[in-house]
Amino acid sequence: MKKNNHPTKTNPLNVKELIEKGKKTRKVSQKLEKIIPFILLSITAVSVLTTLGIILTLLTETIHFFNIIPIWDFLTGTVLKPLNKVPEYGVLPLISGTVISSVIAMIVAAPIGLMTAIYLSEYASEKVSLVVKPILEVLAGIPSIVYGFFAFTFVTPLLREFIPGLEAANILSPGIVMGIMIIPMIASLSEDAMSSVPDIMREGALALGSTKLEVTKRVVIPAALSGIIASFVLGISRALGETMIVTIASGSTKNFSFDVTQSMQTMTAYIVEVTSGDAASGSTIYYSLYAVAMILFIFTLLMNVIARYVSRKFREEY
Amino acid sequence: MSTLTAKRLNIETKLSDDLSKGLRPVEKVKKMIYETNQLHIWYGETHAIKGIDLPVYEKEVVAIIGPSGCGKSTYLKTLNRMVELVPDVRISGKVAYNGKSIFDESYDVEELRLRVGMVFQKPNPFPKSIYENVAYGPRIHGIRNKGVLDEIVEQSLRKAYIWDEVKDRLDTSAYSLSGGQQQRLCIARCLAIEPEVILMDEPTSALDPKSTFKIEELIRELKETYSIIIVTHNMQQAARISDKTAFFLDGELIEYNETNNIFNNPSDSRTEDYILGRFG
Amino acid sequence: MEHINEEQVKRRRNLRLLTNRVAQFIFMLSTLFGVIVLGILIYRVVSQGIGWIDINFLTGKLSTEPERAGILGAILGTFWLMVVVVPITMILGVGTALFLEIYIKKGRLQSFLQTNIANLAGVPSIVYGVLGMTIFVRALDLGNIVLAGGLTMSLLILPIVIVASQEAIRSVPQHLSEASYGIGATKWQTIRHIIIPAALPGILTGAILSFSRAIGETAPLVVIGIPALLIPLPGSIFDKFTVLPMQIYYWTLDASLVEEYANLAAATIIVLLLVLFLLNLAAIIIRHKFKKIY
Incomplete structure (x- = not known):
């Protein structure tokens, strides 16, 4: 053949x-x-x-x-007045502004992001996930300048309806909006961590008659904890470095205070202010922006290293 | 025998063909193409090949059998130095191809792989058209002329007995073919650069019986022209198609002999045990 | 067993089931929160800005008079910025990914490079701005032209492009490259003819998403000192420029002076979001069209 x-x-x-x-x-x-x-x-x-x-x-x-400027004066100074006749360079107002806005952001983003992750990983049907996840991706893909606009023109006026005495430029509104911006990131990272918990662990608890909520609380969250923590830490890192929202909506008052209704400047917003002010190269104020950027860099690097360390531990568990 | 193959064979082998009909001592005349001396291979800490000596002569089909993890695939991949793609691999000993040690610094790996083709366990055509799959080898080795390529493609597909099935759809994706067809396409791809030796790593293990039969037919046909070293899981297959059989166990070569002898009269009890299905 | 009060268990079970229901409802509300906020945001922006979008707005130059202001300069600026960013990040991103995935052996150097890239991905964008201002704008004395902004932006998104390309390259099955090596192809031939074509959809998807990040990014360009002034339309990568997000920034800031500027900002946001939407759509189409066949 x-x-x-x-x-x-x-x-x-x-x-x-x-x-x-x-x-x-x-x-x-x-x-x-x-x-x-x-x-x-x-x-x-x-x-x-x-x-x-x-x-x-x-x-x-x-x-x-x-x-x-002596390093100690800089790190412990509570007054930042670079344009005064006798300029004062204390970084604490910027650090308090940065920390406060990040805390507000995390108060919004951590619970909502985590609950979203729980819903998507434990409760939602395939169909719902298929619709919701892309929407969250869109939310994550919106440029921060758009969120800044949203904070300034919508959230601040809205909050002022409810909170008398809220200044037009305040740290609360950008903090909240920053939180909204970070929700998708925390939701998706936490969901990844929870989805990778083996089903056998869930089935074991469900077979004993636990409700889904109990399984989530006692089995899924503990097992995914390091992944969830890592997502929070990355969220903080993101909030610390966020620039446009706070620059637009929180003004440039270098307040060392904890009153969230006031305008406060973050480290990032300070860098923007100095560079847009056309500071002469070589002036003290020009150098100060590097010192601030250095602190910001160290803060965020630290967060990223912690997040990686935590999530690596989590991978070792299974 | 085709004019093509006739042209490729020198008088020496013709002589040996004549000899093989009458007398038995073929090896003396046949050229040794692969020589393996005291080959050791380690993957990290694992000692995968433990001192193998194995000569392979021209135009033979050598089957390598043995249980999984015995080192047979590793050995095969050593012959064209594909084993070096594994991270953490260490090699000692000597493998010579046509008298030249292939592990020498100056040895050209690409040249070796040009002469020694390989067919893999799972059909692995490229995500390209049928034509491009076969033309890939000649192209990368510098043949650009479209007419020549057309001819090589047709010739190779014919040699792999798949031409009639694909000649009308050379431009469609290779993934549109069945598993068995894909494997024959991979053989055609390998033949396109006219190798001297073809290494086959369990080429039918992922195929159904009908495709397996076709590939075995093809191997019998190809051995007229090429030396073939085939790793197989399937002892019947080894018995059906090979001239010689090597039995590997735990990285060692237990026995190497004429296939007939191995299957009918094994000299080592372990070979016998394996062939009779006592383990593996 | 007699100690178990069935009545009590039943009541407790009902309570537990109710708690579960309530929790599920709260979780669902949280999920909806993001969706609703997105809805409000888009509704706000569109209702405020859509009336301002017309052909004059899209093709007009910047002007202090809100009615005459257009964003052609910003559109062109974004375009020229991409002319710098796309080739640089593609070459550097894919090149680095190839080196890390194919050429380098696992070991200290490889894990150092990998960690370095992970760390770079977490550096805030404004720090890249400071780097760009110091090196490109001042030290190399490029000034605040497209090239300086583009180089800064390229460094910013490079880690994302690298990681996406690495994933795409890693997902090319090993047996394909083995087949190529087996025929005697060299490493580079295998990369060019087999690995890159097979990884391309994945690489492109990741790259497009990072380009959209670069298009929406503002902070580094603010630091570099992109002017808010009326500037001539950029015609090459050596011209001064502005981009869509910068335009949004300045109009938002100035909205306290001239109210209509907020509407212009909203209109510009619509254009920006539309561009990003189209890019994402392209990425999704590529991802679907070239679904894994092997």
């Missing part, structure tokens, strides 16, 4: 000879082959250089700044 379509009939082609002839092109490609790892290595080096660039620029200019 084979004889009919046996290759005998076809034209004899000497592929080997042809390949031998093409050797010259192979020489070129072999050279390329040796160069490419080095090209890719130097491309990869860009990320390392970026890190180095960030650290070096922040460090050198910060050191400059500390030569003018």
Whole structure:
């Protein structure tokens, strides 16, 4: 049966000879082959250089700044008045502004994000998840400038209806909106952690007659705890570094206070203020922005390292 | 025998063909293509191959059998140095192809893989058209002429007995083929660069009996032209298609002999146990 | 067993079931919260801005008079910014991903590079702005032109593009590259002809999403010092520029001076969101069209 379509009939082609002839092109490609790892290595080096660039620029200019303003005065000063005749550079007002806005954001984002995650992971049907998840993704994809606009033109006026004495620029409104912005991130990271809890663990508890809520409280959340904590920490990191919402909606008063109805400046908003103010390169105020950026960088880096450490522990559990 | 193959064979092998009809001492005349001496391979801490010596002669089908994890696939992948893709692998000992040690610094791996084709356990066509799958090898080795490529593609598909099934749809995706067809396409892809040796790593283990039969037919046909080293799980398959059989166990070569001898008169009790299905 | 008071158990069970119901309801409300806020946000923006969008708005230059102001400059600025960002991040992102996934052996160096990239992804965007202002605008003396902004933005989204590309490359089945090596293809040939084509949909999806991040990002550009003044339309990457989010920023700030500016900001937000929506749609289409076949 084979004889009919046996290759005998076809034209004899000497592929080997042809390949031998093409050797010259192979020489070129072999050279390329040796160069490419080095090209890719130097491309990869860009990320390392970026890190180095960030650290070096922040460090050198910060050191400059500390030569003018003693580091201790800066870190413990409660007054920040760089434009005064006798300027004062205390960073605590900025830190309090940053911490307060982040706390407000987390008060909004942590419970709502976590409850959303519980609903999606434990209660919602496939259909509901299929609709809700993309909506949350859209929410996460909205640029922060849009949230800033929303805080300034909608949330602040709305809050002022209920809270008499709320200033037009205040830290409460941007804090809340920042929280809304972070909800999708916490929801999706926590949901990932909860979904990766093996079903066997749930079934064991359900078989004993537990309700879903009890299973969630006693089995799922404990098992996914480090993942959930990591999502919170990343949320905090995100809030600390958020710029546009607070810049637009919280004004630029360098208040060292805990009154959320007032205007407060965050570290990020201070950097924006200094750079948009066209500070002369070399002036003290110009150097101060690096010192502030350095603190911000260290804060967020710390959060990210913690989050990674916590979630790595979580992976080891199963 | 095709004019093509005739052209490729030198007089020496023709002589040996004649000899093989009458006399038995074929090995003396046949050229040794693979020589393995004291080969050891480690994956990290695992000692996967423990000192193997194994000669392979031209135009033979050598079957390698043994239970899972015995090192047979590892050995096969060593022959074209694919084993080096595994991270943490260490190799000692010697493997020579056509008299040259393949682990030498100066040895050109791509050249080796050009001469030694490989067919894998699972059909693994590229996510490209049928035509592009076969043309891939010649193309990367510098053949750009469309007419030549057309011819190579047709010829290779014919040799793999799949031409009639695909000739009308060369531009469709290789994934539109059945598993058995995909495996024959992979064989065609391998033949397109006219290798001297074909390594087959359990080529039918993922296929149904009908496709398996077709591939075995094909192997019998191919051994006229190529040396074939085939790893198989299936002892009947080894018995059906191979000239010689090597039995591996725990990284060691227990026995290597004419297939007839291995199956009818094994010299090692472990070989016998395995063949009779006492383990594995 | 006699100690169990059936009546009590029943009552407790009912209570537990009720708690479960109530909790489920609260969880659902939380989930709805995000959805509702998104609805309000979009409704607010659209109702405030839609009336201001017309052909003059889209093709007009910046003006102090709200009725005559247009965003062509910002649209062009965003376009030119992408002209810088897209090629740079694609080359650097895919190149780094290839190096990390294919060339480098697992070990200290690899985990150092990987950790570094993870850390970079968490650096606030404003810090990139400070870096860009210091290096590109001042040290290299580029000034606040598209190129400087584009380079800054590229560094900002590079970690995201790298990670997405790595995932895409990792998801190309090993047996495909084995088949290619088995025929005698070199590493680079295998990468070019097999791995990149197979990973491309994944790479593109990730890249497009990070481009939309770059399009909406404001803080680094504020720091770089993009002017709020009337500037000529940018015609190349060496021109001064503004982008859509910057325009939104300045109009929002100035809304306390001229009320209509808030409407202009809303109108610009609509345009920005539309652009982002289209990009996301493209990413979704690519993801669906090239669903894994192997």
